[in-house]
Amino acid sequence: MNFKKIAPNAINDNTFKLIGEDWMLVTAADPEGDLICGKDYNTMTASWGGVGVLWNKPVAFVFIRPQRHTFTFTERNDTMTLSFFGEEYRRALSFCGSKSGREYDKAKECGLTPVCEAENDGRNVYFEEARLVLKVRPLYKEYLNKDAFLSEEPLKNYAAGDFHMMYICEITDALVRE
Numbered sequence: 603m604n605f606k607k608i609a610p611n612a613i614n615d616n617t618f619k620l621i622g623e624d625w626m627l628v629t630a631a632d633p634e635g636d637l638i639c640g641k642d643y644n645t646m647t648a649s650w651g652g653v654g655v656l657w658n659k660p661v662a663f664v665f666i667r668p669q670r671h672t673f674t675f676t677e678r679n680d681t682m683t684l685s686f687f688g689e690e691y692r693r694a695l696s697f698c699g700s701k702s703g704r705e706y707d708k709a710k711e712c713g714l715t716p717v718c719e720a721e722n723d724g725r726n727v728y729f730e731e732a733r734l735v736l737k738v739r740p741l742y743k744e745y746l747n748k749d750a751f752l753s754e755e756p757l758k759n760y761a762a763g764d765f766h767m768m769y770i771c772e773i774t775d776a777l778v779r780e
Contacts, residue, residue, distance in 0.1 A: 647699030
């Protein structure tokens with residue numbers, strides 16, 4: 603595993619492409635797990651989100667529906683990771699977005715190698731095959747609120763009323779493959 607730490611503002615990728623087209627794996631671990639990297643964490647594919655600056659900090663915006671298995675982990679841990687891959691991992695990301703971690707060990711099914719780290723007040727799990735990893739710590743969370751939408755069009759994404767939890771997360775580390 604050859605990653606080097608960079609400043610978040612040194613990321614050269616187009617974040618619209620990175621998140622919206624290339625996708626990412628959002629991963630969170632059980633903070634009291636055994637670091638076995640199996641059922642003690644879960645990962646899911648996401649193509650909604652963003653990065654920017656808020657409260658004088660580099661941040662990532664992460665959105666997770668409450669019925670996703672990963673949601674249970676993000677609610678229990680003080681950290682999560684966002685892993686970005688090359689196009690050769692498109693099938694793995696498709697699998698991780700369409701299958702539940704309740705039924706599959708997604709990393710094993712996709713040939714991904716989890717990297718497990720315990721640090722600070724949480725645990726981080728990301729993947730050796732990623733080309734970019736953002737370690738993040740939630741600063742704020744809130745369910746999207748139907749009454750706060752200023753246009754009806756986005757509500758088409760919530761026919762079942764299952765609004766995402768929005769997490770605003772400080773980017774604590776950015777890692778790039780060497």
